[in-house]
Amino acid sequence: MIAATVTGSVWSTRRIDGIPAGAFLEVQLDGSDSRMVAFDVLGTGIGERVLIAQGSVAANWFTGTPPPVDALIIGSIDSNPNK
Numbered sequence: 001m002i003a004a005t006v007t008g009s010v011w012s013t014r015r016i017d018g019i020p021a022g023a024f025l026e027v028q029l030d031g032s033d034s035r036m037v038a039f040d041v042l043g044t045g046i047g048e049r050v051l052i053a054q055g056s057v058a059a060n061w062f063t064g065t066p067p068p069v070d071a072l073i074i075g076s077i078d079s080n081p082n083k
Contacts, residue, residue, distance in 0.1 A: 001051050001052065001053055001074070002029060002030075002051070002052040002053075002054065002071075003029075003030040003049065003050070003051060003052075003077060004027035004028055004029045004030055004036075004038070004049070004050055004052055005027060005028050005030065005047065005048070005049050005050070006025050006026070006027050006040075006044055006045065006046050006047060006048050006049075006050060007026050007027060007028050007035065007046065008025070008026040008046060009023060009024070009025055009026070009046070010023075010024040010025065010026055010037050012024065016068070018065065018067045018068075019067050019068075019069070020041070020062060020067060021041070022039050022040055022041040023039070023040045024037050024038070024039055024040070025037070025038055025039075025040045025044060025073065027050065027052065027073075030049075036052075036071055037071065038050075038052050038071040038072060038073050039058070039069045039071065039072050039073065040072075040073040041072075041073070042073055042075075042076065044073055044076060048076055048077075049076070049077035049079070050073045050074075050075065050076055050077060051073070051074050051075040051076075051077060052071050052072065052073055052074065053071070053072050053074050054070060054071050054072075055070060057072075058070060058071055058072035058074075059072075061074070
């Protein structure tokens with residue numbers, strides 16, 4: 001898994017059939033200047049820290065034929081778990 005911070009949305013006027021409901025978000029990987037696009041089904045917002053799964057693990061989370069998703073936001077990292 002990868003920890004990252006959501007830095008923005010990726011907008012697309014068209015997308016292929018088979019992509020489920022959700023949003024494409026740009027994230028910056030923790031501890032680096034590297035960025036990537038991850039698919040979000042949780043409703044994550046800009047500035048939130050998230051956990052990302054990649055590859056077949058991400059695609060196989062979906063039911064039916066796996067969509068062409070290579071990075072999936074699977075959790076939100078709380079800043080203080082005691083709140």
